[in-house]
Amino acid sequence: MVEDPLLAALTPEVEWVQIVDSGSLMNEEFRLVSCDVVFAVPPIAANRAARIVIAEVEKLGITRGSSVTVNGLESQPVGRMSGLRVRLPEIVEVEGEDHEHVFVNADLTRLVGLVEEGLGDLGVVWSWRIRDDLASDITIHGRDALAMEERVRQILEPEPAARGMSFERFA
Secondary structure: OOHHHHHHHHOOOOOOOEEEEEEEEEOOOOOEEEEEEEEEOOHHHHHHHHHHHHHHHHHHOOEOOEEEOOOOOOOEEEOOEEEEEEEEOOOOOOOEEOOOOOEEOHHHHHHHHHHHHHHHHHEEEEEEEOOOOOOEEEEEEEOOHHHHHHHHHHHHOOOHHHOOOEEEEEO
16 A cells, blocks of 8 residues: 555665565454555665655655654654544445456445545545445545544535445544
8 A cells, every 4th residue: 555655755765675574454344453564775774764754654644643663763653644434334235346356336436526526625535445244435534534524424415325424533
């Protein structure tokens, strides 16, 4: 998820950088709990690499409570963004797969478009998914989860496919 943009930011600035390990921890609902990316950089470039990674994760919209740790250096807190997850219990039917083998549903695709258009500068749609065994969801990152929730509620309340929606704020 974050490996490619971080490597792209580091490569022109730090010689001999490479990803040596990465992984994501998911909870029982397959929600991302944490993500680790381990880079190999020459020790002399560790401080510069840490500054680049911190700046890049902030640009990516990492949520509050995240940190960047470089071996030999103190862990640095990062993240200013809040998160909002919109659960959509009415959308449980997988209608097919797209060219990248991602499950699709026309109602969910339409609702994501409405949210993307209506959020303005409050936030950005980070991800969405359809699950045929639970509810579908849309995850949004921005500076103020409460303001995002109010706006999304206004956008989606008139939509029949959003009936029964609920919200979860995080970070």
